[in-house]
Amino acid sequence: MRTHIKRYIDPVPKYRYFVAPSGNNSNDGRSPREAWLTMQYAADTMPANCNAVVLPGTYAETPITFSHDNQRFFAQGPASITGRLNISGDYNILNGFKITAPADYVAIQTTGDGNLIENNDISNTLEDGFNLFGSNNIIRRNYIHDLTTDVDAHSDFFYTSGPLSNFIFERNLCVSLETTGIRQICMIESPGGVVDSLTIRNNIFVMAIPGDSRMSIHRHVETGEQVISNITIVNNTFYHVAAVWQDMGRECVWVGDITTLVAKNNLIVNYGDSTHGYYLSHGTTSADVDYNCVYKITGSDPMGGPFAHDVWMIDPEVVSLASRDFHLQTTSPCKNVGATGLGALADYDGVVRDATPDIGAYEFV
Ligand SMILES: [Ca+2]
Numbered sequence: 395m396r397t398h399i400k401r402y403i404d405p406v407p408k409y410r411y412f413v414a415p416s417g418n419n420s421n422d423g424r425s426p427r428e429a430w431l432t433m434q435y436a437a438d439t440m441p442a443n444c445n446a447v448v449l450p451g452t453y454a455e456t457p458i459t460f461s462h463d464n465q466r467f468f469a470q471g472p473a474s475i476t477g478r479l480n481i482s483g484d485y486n487i488l489n490g491f492k493i494t495a496p497a498d499y500v501a502i503q504t505t506g507d508g509n510l511i512e513n514n515d516i517s518n519t520l521e522d523g524f525n526l527f528g529s530n531n532i533i534r535r536n537y538i539h540d541l542t543t544d545v546d547a548h549s550d551f552f553y554t555s556g557p558l559s560n561f562i563f564e565r566n567l568c569v570s571l572e573t574t575g576i577r578q579i580c581m582i583e584s585p586g587g588v589v590d591s592l593t594i595r596n597n598i599f600v601m602a603i604p605g606d607s608r609m610s611i612h613r614h615v616e617t618g619e620q621v622i623s624n625i626t627i628v629n630n631t632f633y634h635v636a637a638v639w640q641d642m643g644r645e646c647v648w649v650g651d652i653t654t655l656v657a658k659n660n661l662i663v664n665y666g667d668s669t670h671g672y673y674l675s676h677g678t679t680s681a682d683v684d685y686n687c688v689y690k691i692t693g694s695d696p697m698g699g700p701f702a703h704d705v706w707m708i709d710p711e712v713v714s715l716a717s718r719d720f721h722l723q724t725t726s727p728c729k730n731v732g733a734t735g736l737g738a739l740a741d742y743d744g745v746v747r748d749a750t751p752d753i754g755a756y757e758f759v
């Protein structure tokens with residue numbers, strides 16, 4: 395039987411462009427030899443639904459504005475961007491970069507919709523990691539750390555002033571070991587527009603600042619701010635590294651005048667004291683806070699005591715707090731005692747959670 399032999403045609407190159415420190419923007423960008431030089435040129439030039447393969451090296455451009463839609467940028471090997479990124483387009487992907495913005499107060503700002511920012515290493519800005527606006531953006535599996543040494547900066551891993559909606563922040567490792575200045579996990583307020591449907595799940599937050607190590611979510615009604623609603627904070631691990639009670643975090647989740655909060659299945663270590671609960675609220679409508687594990691290595695119980703299903707002030711038996719390995723040991727009291735139906739389907743490692751979810755960022759397997 396005769397076989398008709400089709401010529402093999404690689405479907406990939408048609409959709410693939412290259413950027414390299416040795417490139418030139420007058421090239422066609424279609425091969426490593428013909429790579430473009432700059433990220434900005436690629437963002438301005440690459441057709442929609444194409445991938446930019448960004449070759450190793452340093453891209454010293456700031457700001458870089460991604461104003462087009464449906465572009466995908468993948469670092470291939472160690473590719474560093476030393477500038478601020480403004481993502482105003484929609485449905486773009488930015489994956490695998492080391493990003494610093496030493497001359498700007500934020501590394502990445504989103505104003506577009508549906509963007510995925512994944513697997514990046516973000517550090518060394520003048521203040522924040524992300525400034526977030528828009529809808530349907532996802533921030534996943536980034537390492538956000540060592541943001542600033544400026545003690546006057548109000549440093550947050552992520553900040554919004556609204557509008558922001560249908561936002562997911564998941565499986566990120568966020569580390570702030572600075573012990574001076576003002577440092578929070580996030581600041582969410584709404585002078586610029588409505589904030590609705592934010593999901594913060596399966597993240598690890600490591601903080602060291604005495605006091606302000608919290609998530610701060612506040613609608614300032616007195617200044618006419620917009621509604622903040624439907625905030626979901628589930629299956630995160632919060633660890634304050636302090637060794638003595640005076641240096642520990644105060645409240646972990648601090649909310650004001652928001653509508654509908656779910657804060658469950660979080661593992662919270664070294665937060666709260668005799669005058670600060672791990673959860674602090676004023677004016678909040680419909681708060682569902684429970685099924686958290688709250689533990690301190692020393693010092694007084696957090697103010698207010700436990701909610702009905704909290705695992706309260708017993709060692710969560712993670713592999714090692716000192717080495718910040720928050721996987722659960724087989725005997726952990728956090729196993730199989732979390733609330734169900736929260737949508738945190740895969741854990742920090744991407745392991746699918748079983749029918750009886752564990753507390754914290756990791757499901758025991
Ligand atoms: Ca800030």
Ligand SMILES: [Ca+2]
Nearest residue numbers: 730750751752
């Ligand atoms: Ca389980």
